[in-house]
């Protein structure tokens with residue numbers, strides 16, 4: 484069997500962490516089984532549409548490396564699509580839904596309902612008051628064909644509802660096992676709205692069938708819709724796909740994960756310089772445990788290890804500290820040239836420094852970065868020496884005279900050193916270490932004042948790294964400033 488999965492977002496805004504996880508699992512599952520992965524735009528809820536959301540989604544999927552075989556694409560700046568099962572945007576498929584709902588009407592699996600909004604609101608509040616489940620009361624189920632025809636011809640507004648059959652509905656969820664529900668609990672769902680658009684339920688079933696979807700993998704919030712979908716599959720006589728519903732994603736306090744974009748929007752994480760590889764790795768492990776304690780996986784490794792049977796049933800905690808840790812791991816493990824390409828827009832005011840120097844700064848600072856955006860804050864001191872107090876130049880076990888003596892000696896030493904030494908961190912280190920050894924000094928007496936001189940900060944990268952990243956000229960000028968500060 485050719486496995487076909489799909490990711491069908493509604494274009495209502497940004498890509499949520501939870502949606503990325505859904506997309507990823509569908510992608511991983513399809514790739515693992517050499518199947519097909521489809522992206523589809525579910526835009527039948529016309530009131531919730533957000534301008535530009537589809538384009539933004541396509542870009543984000545591309546940035547995180549989620550390649551799909553069929554679906555909307557941007558070609559030469561214009562929204563277009565690829566694949567033989569299109570259109571992949573539901574608003575472009577309206578005649579298809581019309582046709583399918585007609586067969587349901589003919590078979591008696593659906594019926595017209597002319598109830599007004601007022602009547603339905605009234606019904607609802609009566610039921611609520613009586614503490615009954617709120618459900619459509621099937622007021623229109625028995626309307627005769629002639630009457631329906633007349634009212635339609637008169638232009639009366641109507642919807643089409645599913646006629647829920649009696650009995651029970653059973654389905655198997657790949658993650659949760661067998662689920663059974665009494666049909667009496669299920670509402671006669673609207674399938675076709677008065678505006679001529681299908682509801683999600685009709686469109687999703689028709690499209691998944693026509694697009695050959697074999698595995699429906701999505702968030703747990705959709706599990707309560709499955710019985711209605713199963714009824715539709717049965718009514719149409721479509722073969723049943725496999726269902727897999729993913730556990731909720733939770734905050735550390737076990738509440739449901741926030742929907743605020745800044746906290747959970749993938750676009751925002753990318754903009755702050757979280758690496759796509761880290762996001763993919765982290766998000767995949769929300770609810771999926773490969774095996775053992777290993778945490779770092781490439782996309783290919785995730786494809787190889789992914790199994791629906793290893794997806795957890797219970798909620799997955801979104802641990803931002805872990806994401807931060809993981810992003811740092813990826814930053815530090817990345818090839819320096821590649822990292823520079825990713826980081827080069829994050830130099831802020833230090834953008835004007837020569838490229839060779841920015842590359843060194845990145846190498847020096849990368850150990851302290853959580854996200855690439857942190858660079859912006861860290862690069863300032865390479866551009867301008869921060870204001871600092873002379874006292875900072877004195878090591879806790881030394882005094883002003885001692886610092887002054889060493890800084891003077893180092894200034895002399897470095898003035899005499901060939902420029903080429905500054906091209907190599909190891910050589911710089913050798914020069915300074917030799918000075919310490921030959922003089923029989925303590926590391927702290929020399930390295931503390933040197934580091935503070937170069938950074939103007941209480942905490943910073945080490946002195947050898949700073950000499951390398953700042954270069955001879957700037958290092959000597961900062962030494963002169965420190966000596967001046969200590970002498971007055």
Ligand code: GLU
Nearest residue numbers: 491492493525687701705
């Ligand atoms: N359009 C739905 C959503 O926005 C898709 C649900 C499904 O996967 O069936 O999540």
Ligand code: ZN
Nearest residue numbers: 596597598623
């Ligand atoms: Zn009605």
